[in-house]
Amino acid sequence: MPTISTLEAVSAARWRVAISLTIAMMVVYFGFILLVAFNKPLLGTLVTEGLSLGVLLGVLVILVAWLLTWFYIRWANTHYDASLARLRAPQAREGAR
C-alpha cells in the first residue's frame, strides 16, 4: 500500500490492522475457553497416546498468538513505518495532496 499519503489515512490503517488482529486473537482465545467450558468431553479425546485435543488446541492458541505478533511486526516494519517515514520526509509533505 504505497498510496497512503495523509497522516489520518495512516492512523486509520493502523487502527484497522490493530483492531482486526485483536478481534482475531480474541476469537481464537475465547473460542478455546468456551470449548473448555462447554465441551469438556470433546477436548478430553486423545489425539495420540498421552496428548488430548485440549492440550493440542492450547498449544495452537499460543502459536496463533506468535503468528499474529509476527504479522503485526511485519506489517508495522514494511508498511506503517515506511508510510510514516514518507510523511516525515520534507519533500513528500508538499507532494501529498
Place this chain on the structure above:
Amino acid sequence: MTSSLGQPNAIAITFFLVFIALSLVITAWAARRTKTADQFYTAGGSVTAFQNGLALAGDFMSAASFLGIAGLVALSGFDGLIYSIGWLVGWPIVMFLIAEPLRNLGRYTFADVLAARLRQTPIRIAASIGSLAVIA
C-alpha cells in the same frame, strides 16, 4: 521418610543474598549513569530490539511462569494450563492496542499516559492503588 523441604537451606539463602547484592550493585551503577526519564525507562533508546526481547522474555519467563504455572498444573491439571495461555494471549493484544499510541505520546508508564489526558493527582493515586492491589 525424612525431608529437607521447609528447612532453612544455607546455600539457598546465601545465593538469594548474593543475587540481591548483585542486583543492587547493578542498580546503583545504572542509577549514576541515568539522568533523564528517557534514560530511566528506555536507556536513552540505546536498547536494541533483540536486547529488549531478551528483557521481556526474562520478565515473562519468571518465577511465576516456571514455579507458579507448574504448581497450578500440578494442583488443578488442565485448568492451570489455561491460565498460562490466557496470560500469553494478553501480550499481543496489549501490543496491538497500546504500543503505538504509547510510542506516539512519548510517555513511558500507564499512569503517565492517563495523566497526559486526565487530572494528574487523582489518576496517579488510582493507578498506584490498582498496581499495589494487583501485586499484593
